Amino acid sequence: MASTNYAITALTSFTTAALAYALWKVAKIIAGPYRSSIRNLRGPPSVSWIRGSLRDIQAENAHVLFEDWPREHGPTYTFQNWLNSYALFTKDPKAVTHILNHGQIYAKGQMDAFFLGKIFGHGLLTVDGDQHRQQRRIMNPAFGPAQVRELADIFVEKAQQLRDVWNEQIAKSEASAPIEVTSGLSKATLDVIGLAGFNYAFNALDPSGKPNELNEAFTSMFQMLNDSSSINWLLMLKYALPILRIFPDQFGRETAAAQAVTRRVGMKLIQEKKAEVLKTASGGADSGNALRSRDLLTLLIKANMSLDVPENRRLTDEDVLAQVPTFLIAGHETTSFGTAFCLWALAQAQDAQQKLREELLSVETDRPTMEELNALPYLDAVVRETLRVHAPVRATGRRSTQDDILPLSEPVTDRNGRVHHQIKIDAGTDVTIPIQAMNVSTTIWGEDAAEFKPERWEKPSEAIQAIPGVWGNMMTFLGGSHACIGYRFALVEMKALLFVLVRAFVFELALPADQIIKQSAVVQRPYIKGKVEQGAQLPLLVKPYQRR
Incomplete structure (x- = not known):
């Protein structure tokens, strides 16, 4: 009793x-x-107690947040987010520089970190604070120029394999065949990151290859990013009310199944590579030939096991395992869709395509090194312009961990007519940084900012010096402590793909340009208007290039 x-x-x-x-x-x-300290700033009204100003912002009309509202309210404005909480949108270069350079104050958005962490685990992409600094410190050596140089031949080899696959498709049809390019590019970059990332053969480009369980697991993970709004709503509820996370759901079961495969295969790879490193360190008879692997995971494990790293600063096997999906996102999705948008842009600019082709054909070898790729100025300009106009990631979010004063280069006038040269930010305020919008800002890039013009890089405007990006005076790879660690990898891989494909083929539009739209699921993907439910696709007319 x-x-x-x-x-x-x-x-x-x-x-x-x-x-x-x-x-x-x-x-x-x-x-x-x-x-809220930003409640009096200009911005759209709330139209829903649950979704604030965002009731009508779905993937297909996200231009309202990133284009229409800035045009109406200015480069820095406030909008009401979930449950009517005030959030800040800014593409002011001075404000963005301050945010990116003060990562200890402006942490990654908690909601994005929660969603991505549920799918991909807690690698460099989702962690923050001391954990992020620890992971990044260990991972930095694997992404240096010398390491990427060693991987360039893998990039070229897989690009040539994709070229051969497309040649076979064309041979089976007409001289000019419509090819859905995102599928082939996705398979090529998956193969690349498998070999270059952790020395694992996905064999995605091999039509006779057997189904690959790790390939299927990662495909399942990426598919979850496009799942129905009902699952998204459920995740949002679990994010807002942690107690609900104890209850299982279909999304959780699917992620658990995919992560179980990733964990089993990933841990096997990690143990094999740790054995390689230890064998080399032992100095035995076979130690000289033990560590020949040059993949990123091996380099990461080698750096993590270095005697220069104190025991308490080393990553656990779980931390190392969490980087496998991080490698995949950074080296697979961003490059495949970025290259697809580049081919689409070149299909609309035939003069630029031919100019690029002539430069590429002037190279005597068909297996260029990283230095040879980087020495081609027009190829560099085309890649820069593609990543400016078609940034893989549309925007990123931050949340202030403490009160702060945000400086502005362009003053704002609030609803009461007061002019502000700086903005007080409360702890817990969400801030949206619009990567794509800053990349095509007419204030910075001129009236033709939205147009694809590689020649603009021959003499770029001095105004772009104000952009705090880690590369190319643009926001594509961000800046500050959370700048993309693998940007060198992505650039050389993209250049290798273009080098092989533009030398081999002529690309033309298969559909009017306005029939292709963008939607985001971590990265921006192309869809055919009215056929979004069919998934990402970008058909182009592809025909072999005949040298004169």
Whole structure:
């Protein structure tokens, strides 16, 4: 009886505490918008208590947030987010520089980190703070110029294999065949990151290859990014109310199944590579030939096991395992869709395509090194212009961890007519940094900012010096402590693909340009208007180039 009374008392106390916590959270949410320091800035009104200003912002009309509202309210404005909380949008270069250079104050968006972490685990892409600094410190050596140089022949080899696959497709049809280019590019870059990332053969380009379980697991992970809004709503509820995370759901079961395969195969790879490193360090008879692997995972493990790294600063096997999906996202999706958009842009600019082809054909070898690829100025200009106009990631988010003062290069006038040269930011405020919008800002790039013009890089405007990006005076790879660690890898891989493909083929539009739209699922993907449910696709007319 006493035990029963004790249980009832404990349950009552727990229920009371949970109810009090829930009431406190609700009161905080309700009061939050009335106390926000940015509530008087200009911006769109709230149209929904749940979704704030964003009721009508779906993937197909995200231009409202990134184009229409900035045009109406200026480069820095406020909008109301989930549960009417105020968030800040800014493409002001001075403000963005401050945010990116103060990563300890402006952490990664918690909601994005939660969603991506559920699918891909907690690698460099999702972690923050000390954990991010620790992982990045260990991973940096694997992404240096010398390491990428060693991988260039893998990039070229897989590009040539894709060329051969497309030649076979064309031979089976007409001289000019419509080819859905994202499929082949995705397979090529998957093969590249498998070999260059962790010395694993996906064999995605091999039509006779057997189904690959790791390939299928990663495909499942990426497919989850495009899942139905009902799953997204469920995830949002679990993000907002952590207690709900104890209840299983279909999304959780699918991610668990995919992650189980990743974990089993990944841990096997990690143990094999650790054995290689230890064998080399032992100095035995075979140690000279033990460590021949040049993939990123081996380099990461070697750096992590270095005697220069204190034991308490080394990554655990779990931390190392979490980088496998990180490698995949950085070296697969971004490059494949970036290259697809480049071919699409060149299909609309035949003069630029031919100019690039002539430069590429002037190279005597068909297996260029990293230095030879980087020595081609027009190829570099085409890649820069593609990544400017068609940035793989549309935007990124940050959340302030403490109160701060945000400086502005362009003052803003609030709803009450007051002019602000800086903005007070409360702790917990979400900030949207529009990568794509900054890349095509007419203030920075001129009136033709949205047009694909590689020649603009022959004499770029001095205004672009204000952009705090880690590469190319653009926001594509971000800047600051969270700048893309693999940007050199992505650039050389993209150049290798273009080198092989543009030398071999002529690309023309298969559909009018306005029939191709972009939607985002981590990265921006091309879709045919009215056929979004069929998945990402970008058909182009492809025909062999005949040398004169």
